[in-house]
Amino acid sequence: xxxxxxxxxxxxxxxxxxxxxxxxxxxxxxxxxxxxxxxxxxxxxxxxxxxxxxxxxxxxxxxxxxxxxxxxxxxxxxxxxxxxxxxxxxxxxxxxxxxxxxxxxxxxxxxxxxxxxxxxxxxxxxxxxxxxxxxxxxxxxxxxxxxxxxxxxxxxxxxxxxxxxxxxxxxxxxxxxxxxxxxxxxxxxxxxxxxxxxxxxxxxxxxxxxxxxxxxxxxxxxxxxxxxxxxxxxxxxxxxxxxxxxxxxxxxxxxxxxxxxxxxxxxxxxxxxxxxxxxxxxxxxxxxxxxxxxxxxxxxxxxxxxxxxxxxxxxxxxxxxxxxxxxxxxxxxxxxxxxxxxxxxxxxxxxxxxxxxxxxxxxxxxxxxxxxxxxxxxxxxxxxxxxxxxxxxxxxxxxxxxxxxxxxxxxxxxxxxxxxxxxxxxxxxxxxx
Amino acid sequence: xxxxxxxxxxxxxxxxxxxxxxxxxxxxxxxxxxxxxxxxxxxxxxxxxxxxxxxxxxxxxxxxxxxxxxxxxxxxxxxxxxxxxxxxxxxxxxxxxxxxxxxxxxxxxxxxxxxxxxxxxxxxxxxxxxxxxxxxxxxxxxxxxxxxxxxxxxxxxxxxxxxxxxxxxxxxxxxxxxxxxxxxxxxxxxxxxxxxxxxxxxxxxxxxxxxxxxxxxxxxxxxxxxxxxxxxxxxxxxxxxxxxxxxxxxxxxxxxxxxxxxxxxxxxxxxxxxxxxxxxxxxxxxxxxxxxxxxxxxxxxxxxxxxxxxxxxxxxxxxxxxxxxxxxxxxxxxxxxxxxxxxxxxxxxxxxxxxxxxxxxxxxxxxxxxxxxxxxxxxxxxxxxxxxxxxxxxxxxxxxxxxxxxxxxxxxxxxxxxxxxxxxxxxxxxxxxxxxxxxxxxxxxxxxxxxxxxxxxxxxx
Numbered sequence: 076x077x078x079x080x081x082x083x084x085x086x087x088x089x090x091x092x093x094x095x096x097x098x099x100x101x102x103x104x105x106x107x108x109x110x111x112x113x114x115x116x117x118x119x120x121x122x123x124x125x126x127x128x129x130x131x132x133x134x135x136x137x138x139x140x141x142x143x144x145x146x147x148x149x150x151x152x153x154x155x156x157x158x159x160x161x162x163x164x165x166x167x168x169x170x171x172x173x174x175x176x177x178x179x180x181x182x183x184x185x186x187x188x189x190x191x192x193x194x195x196x197x198x199x200x201x202x203x204x205x206x207x208x209x210x211x212x213x214x215x216x217x218x219x220x221x222x223x224x225x226x227x228x229x230x231x232x233x234x235x236x237x238x239x240x241x242x243x244x245x246x247x248x249x250x251x252x253x254x255x256x257x258x259x260x261x262x263x264x265x266x267x268x269x270x271x272x273x274x275x276x277x278x279x280x281x282x283x284x285x286x287x288x289x290x291x292x293x294x295x296x297x298x299x300x301x302x303x304x305x306x307x308x309x310x311x312x313x314x315x316x317x318x319x320x321x322x323x324x325x326x327x328x329x330x331x332x333x334x335x336x337x338x339x340x341x342x343x344x345x346x347x348x349x350x351x352x353x354x355x356x357x358x359x360x361x362x363x364x365x366x367x368x369x370x371x372x373x374x375x376x377x378x379x380x381x382x383x384x385x386x387x388x389x390x391x392x393x394x395x396x397x398x399x400x401x402x403x404x405x406x407x408x409x410x411x412x413x414x415x416x417x418x419x420x421x422x423x424x425x426x427x428x429x430x431x432x433x434x435x436x437x438x439x440x441x442x443x444x445x446x447x448x449x450x451x452x453x454x455x456x457x458x459x460x461x462x463x464x465x466x467x468x469x470x471x472x473x474x475x476x477x478x479x480x481x482x483x484x485x486x487x488x489x490x491x492x493x494x495x496x497x498x499x500x501x502x503x504x505x506x507x508x
Numbered sequence: 509x510x511x512x513x514x515x516x517x518x519x520x521x522x523x524x525x526x527x528x529x530x531x532x533x534x535x536x537x538x539x540x541x542x543x544x545x546x547x548x549x550x551x552x553x554x555x556x557x558x559x560x561x562x563x564x565x566x567x568x569x570x571x572x573x574x575x576x577x578x579x580x581x582x583x584x585x586x587x588x589x590x591x592x593x594x595x596x597x598x599x600x601x602x603x604x605x606x607x608x609x610x611x612x613x614x615x616x617x618x619x620x621x622x623x624x625x626x627x628x629x630x631x632x633x634x635x636x637x638x639x640x641x642x643x644x645x646x647x648x649x650x651x652x653x654x655x656x657x658x659x660x661x662x663x664x665x666x667x668x669x670x671x672x673x674x675x676x677x678x679x680x681x682x683x684x685x686x687x688x689x690x691x692x693x694x695x696x697x698x699x700x701x702x703x704x705x706x707x708x709x710x711x712x713x714x715x716x717x718x719x720x721x722x723x724x725x726x727x728x729x730x731x732x733x734x735x736x737x738x739x740x741x742x743x744x745x746x747x748x749x750x751x752x753x754x755x756x757x758x759x760x761x762x763x764x765x766x767x768x769x770x771x772x773x774x775x776x777x778x779x780x781x782x783x784x785x786x787x788x789x790x791x792x793x794x795x796x797x798x799x800x801x802x803x804x805x806x807x808x809x810x811x812x813x814x815x816x817x818x819x820x821x822x823x824x825x826x827x828x829x830x831x832x833x834x835x836x837x838x839x840x841x842x843x844x845x846x847x848x849x850x851x852x853x854x855x856x857x858x859x860x861x862x863x864x865x866x867x868x869x870x871x872x873x874x875x876x877x878x879x880x881x882x883x884x885x886x887x888x889x890x891x892x893x894x895x896x897x898x899x900x901x902x903x904x905x906x907x908x909x910x911x912x913x914x915x916x917x918x919x920x921x922x923x924x925x926x927x928x929x930x931x932x933x934x935x936x937x938x939x940x941x942x943x944x945x946x947x948x949x950x951x952x953x954x955x956x957x958x959x960x961x962x963x964x965x966x967x968x969x
Contacts, residue, residue: 175810177810177812178812179813206816261939261940329940354940377840379940381938382925382928382931384923385628385844410809410811411807421845421848421903423904424905424906470903471852471901471903472851491809494819495821495856498819499821499824499828504793505794505797
């Protein structure tokens, strides 16, 4: 009870800066950059242990110093006594920025027409002003992979930071061409194809994928030899995958499909990442042996088969990690990417453990995406993506007190919070005037 | 001889109907738990004695009567069984989408006790679910309240027979799309939705009057008046007007919520609960004053335009304004972690532990009219209980055991890989489902509107 009173007061205190910052006479306070000193916190670095009574200096968008006695007279000091600082969380698979209202077609931009459209750039369609972005970042998620979907090669995903007014300002330095690996599973209960038809469709799609791969290979070889080729943007992009310039993010979920995908990868020189991997636990050892990293999730999800244990999806990340797979966690969400800490919390509770689960939303995705020199942990020189919280941000009741993305101090406000402020005590109330 | 046969047959029939009405009840003593009663505070190191499915004692140092098993729950938390006020679990079909009013259909006729979702809900501590008709109609079918007695093969075995009747209503986009845009009949707009309601209730009043007049005449000597034609649909509306059925209304926008409050007040209806209610926070004072509250999602928004202007603080605003507030799932996935959904009201609105827990226990019980029987740990109530490792509002909480009527239906230690009760012999290869399709409010509607089925699949909430 006492704990709750405390939490409630902490919450009220958390509201104060919001009230001061969010809206003053119609003025909206923007994210702002500067020199910030986060003083006297418990710092969970992820890669360098947990540091007590430690301060962090943010300068020029980077983590400039981490230590116990930092002096920076001209910095804006933020007292973090009693608070914890974590690196910002990274969601390894979302549609954030590509969807405003999922049922309204004109607000969704993740699925282009066509089966082979690897040249479609998610980064182009990201709406930096989507309402979902401020809703997401106050939860401590600072960076997401935003992923197109649809056909066999639906487009190119992009890693974005949740601050900035143009896609280029948001871009966090990683792209991947997406492949929906041909599936032998049903798409849902409404998928009433016969088992035979599913098998045939699957074989046909796989053959198609191989043909495209070979064609792109030929295209790349001809180009490298100086051939003058017709404008062919799809092959242009695929050739980059084959040359290892852009990784291939393979969406694959059923156990048999994962095995097929691993076979398909064998002998190919490109860089590969598996994504989804809902039934990864069935073939975890094989995935580990392949050395291919995995972005898995959602964790709060139903098992894929009626005969599965109820917690199959909760325990999947832990089982993969135990087998030796490098695991990142994703929500596969759009408006509720804010639930990433809870997906990770469930993974932690069902076998993964807190430490591994934290890695799965910080340093692991940073490494898998090749941006660990900039993101994923609290180390001097990395981009200042930091969250300050009352306690472990996976904990549901935890309050996020401050968020920094690319060194910008983020206003802890969004439409959800503004509606709360307006309607908690509505005026007029029940009776008019 | 013949008479005896008749007598025996009658006796057999009787015992058969008794058998189907009997549900298993258990006895157990749970010791040394942190007991979160929800209504009577938190009791440290306390025991709960259950006999014949009823909570008999709550206190310390209780001893088990002979033959009653003792469970040591030291270091663990005990809470009342979680109640989901909006679910479609264990239903073979969900929508009878053929008319704007289908009050006569009953979900109790389509209960499927074999659905593995029941077991999965138990594994998340949910003991009671409100299995609802879909949202295709302004006045939908009658819902059924289920007790998750996993293993019962008779549908009657999982129906909570002592729960009152409830009925589904729906406002806004779903009924206007299905009927107005899908079939070219009223309602196409929110104006039409109000008209359907007022026309329906007025017709019901006339129907009621016709029967009252007939009954009055029938009691007269030498009466020759013919009885009015019986109409189950209108009779159900009469039952609503007479306060015999609780309305549970699918709703999103503040204006439509306010409209139904006005209609209900005009017809003297007080048994009204709003479901989803994403914009309930905008009319929280009205909901608090005139209805039995709202049952909401913890944080769902923006999946359709009607919920674009919603807030995760909805439950907290409703609660602080005095409305009875519950958190529901409407989902085979979410139903498995409603304790976590309830905890989100602490992040979004600073609810206390008791406030948060009440939203998945005593408050939904009130909204289903069963709060005298379940929804808290109190002597005399039905023994629906859950043992948790970790505080149930922690993200790291893991349900350990779930009891319904004092009988254990879930134990994490006895959880086997395959919990299905029945495997279809025609299903040679078990299907693998990669797309979550657990929001079933508009399930079955697609069959009647193949031309718009694609968009319905995309937004079947």
